[in-house]
Amino acid sequence: xxxxxxxxxxxxxxxxxxxxxxxxxxxxxxxxxxxxxxxxxxxxxxxxxxxxxxxxxxxxxxxxxxxxxxxxxxxxxxxxxxxxxxxxxxxxxxxxxxxxxxxxxxxxxxxxxxx
Amino acid sequence: xxxxxxxxxxxxxxxxxxxxxxxxxxxxxxxxxxxxxxxxxxxxxxxxxxxxxxxxxxxxxxxxxxxxxxxxxxxxxxxxxxxxxxxxxxxxxxxxxxxxxxxxxxxxxxxxxxxxxxxxxxxxxxxxxxxxxxxxxxxxxxxxxxxxxxxxxxxxxxxxxxxxxxxxxxxxxxxxxxxxxxxxxxxxxxxxxxxxxxxxxxxxxxxxxxxxxxxxxxxxxxxxxxxxxxxxxxxxxxxxxxxxxxxxxxxxxxxxxxxxxxxxxxxxxxxxxxxxxxxxxxxxxxxxxxxxxxxxxxxx
Numbered sequence: 344x345x346x347x348x349x350x351x352x353x354x355x356x357x358x359x360x361x362x363x364x365x366x367x368x369x370x371x372x373x374x375x376x377x378x379x380x381x382x383x384x385x386x387x388x389x390x391x392x393x394x395x396x397x398x399x400x401x402x403x404x405x406x407x408x409x410x411x412x413x414x415x416x417x418x419x420x421x422x423x424x425x426x427x428x429x430x431x432x433x434x435x436x437x438x439x440x441x442x443x444x445x446x447x448x449x450x451x452x453x454x455x456x457x458x
Numbered sequence: 459x460x461x462x463x464x465x466x467x468x469x470x471x472x473x474x475x476x477x478x479x480x481x482x483x484x485x486x487x488x489x490x491x492x493x494x495x496x497x498x499x500x501x502x503x504x505x506x507x508x509x510x511x512x513x514x515x516x517x518x519x520x521x522x523x524x525x526x527x528x529x530x531x532x533x534x535x536x537x538x539x540x541x542x543x544x545x546x547x548x549x550x551x552x553x554x555x556x557x558x559x560x561x562x563x564x565x566x567x568x569x570x571x572x573x574x575x576x577x578x579x580x581x582x583x584x585x586x587x588x589x590x591x592x593x594x595x596x597x598x599x600x601x602x603x604x605x606x607x608x609x610x611x612x613x614x615x616x617x618x619x620x621x622x623x624x625x626x627x628x629x630x631x632x633x634x635x636x637x638x639x640x641x642x643x644x645x646x647x648x649x650x651x652x653x654x655x656x657x658x659x660x661x662x663x664x665x666x667x668x669x670x671x672x673x674x675x676x677x678x679x680x681x682x683x684x685x686x687x688x689x690x691x692x693x694x695x696x697x698x699x700x701x702x703x704x705x706x707x708x709x710x711x712x713x714x715x716x717x718x719x720x721x722x723x724x725x726x727x728x729x730x731x732x733x734x735x736x737x738x739x740x741x742x743x744x745x746x747x748x749x750x751x752x753x754x755x756x757x758x
Contacts, residue, residue, distance in 0.1 A: 386697055387698060390690070393693075394691060398706075401683040401708075402710050404683050405670060407670075407715075411709045416704045418704065419699065
């Protein structure tokens with residue numbers, strides 16, 4: 344099992360997580376993924392990458408450092424993203440009843456270990 | 459001296475830098491030993507000026523001593539440090555009510571109810587005030603009887619000073635602490651507009667202020683980026699089958715940010731230091747969004 348797969352395995356074990364993937368933040372290409380049926384990994388990677396890129400510019404404009412964690416909450420679930428070293432971003436798509444707190448901790452830990 | 463106070467005094471003597479002063483000050487206050495309680499609380503506050511609990515304790519003691527203006531300032535300090543501190547919000551509501559500022563009292567009670575939904579005394583107090591307002595058809599004067607709002611100091615009787623001792627208008631301002639302008643979207647927001655920014659879909663700032671960590675106003679630069687953020691958020695949530703987006707929480711090492719859309723074509727950003735839990739910042743952002751929404755509706 345590769346380090347990337349181990350990381351994704353831990354994140355997807357959190358209740359309510361529909362899938363997780365590791366993508367290149369620059370071009371949104373998928374590096375590794377573990378997704379349930381119905382979750383489009385390439386779309387999630389590209390969309391999350393674009394959103395994180397925008398947020399990087401926003402925090403930069405505010406004179407702040409790059410985001411450590413991003414949580415987009417929507418009607419039917421959430422998109423979570425944790426930028427990782429090496430221009431990577433760890434992304435999770437979760438349902439409305441997911442344990443966001445636990446998913447956040449796993450993702451922050453995972454992003455740190457990828458460095 | 460009771461055993462409890464003796465034990466707490468000994469503990470504080472052993473560990474002068476501990477937080478035992480909070481328990482000791484409260485125990486002394488409950489026994490009516492206000493001067494001693496104030497001395498302990500002030501000592502603790504001097505060591506922990508950034509601790510909302512310490513300001514809250516000082517406020518309760520001052521309130522019991524009848525120094526309502528001093529209590530107001532201390533609770534306001536507690537709120538600045540912890541905007542969702544329900545005990546301080548209740549305290550301010552109590553003081554606003556006694557000063558005849560019924561809308562401000564209700565606003566603070568509503569915030570206290572958000573912060574502590576399990577406290578059943580808060581909705582009861584809101585109902586009593588609203589009933590009184592209905593009966594009088596006008597904001598009531600400061601009550602002559604014990605206040606119907608929950609007394610802020612835990613388990614302590616509500617102070618009932620004569621009307622002349624009520625919080626002076628200058629210390630019970632209708633405007634928030636940071637003094638937004640009258641035409642600000644956040645003029646009605648009791649926390650002020652510090653760290654709040656409202657922008658339209660074209661990236662133009664509608665109101666609020668955002669200060670960069672190094673100083674200097676960053677509001678316009680950030681607003682210019684927010685239009686793009688809103689578009690990306692809408693696209694991502696829609697294409698991933700998540701429906702419409704409600705909020706974006708962003709953690710950075712030096713600040714937490716929350717974005718919420720007060721309307722379809724605006725976005726509000728709330729920013730605080732990471733000492734405020736993200737979930738609380740989310741509540742604050744939602745409350746600010748409601749205020750901004752009312753402002754937008756009035757403008758339209």
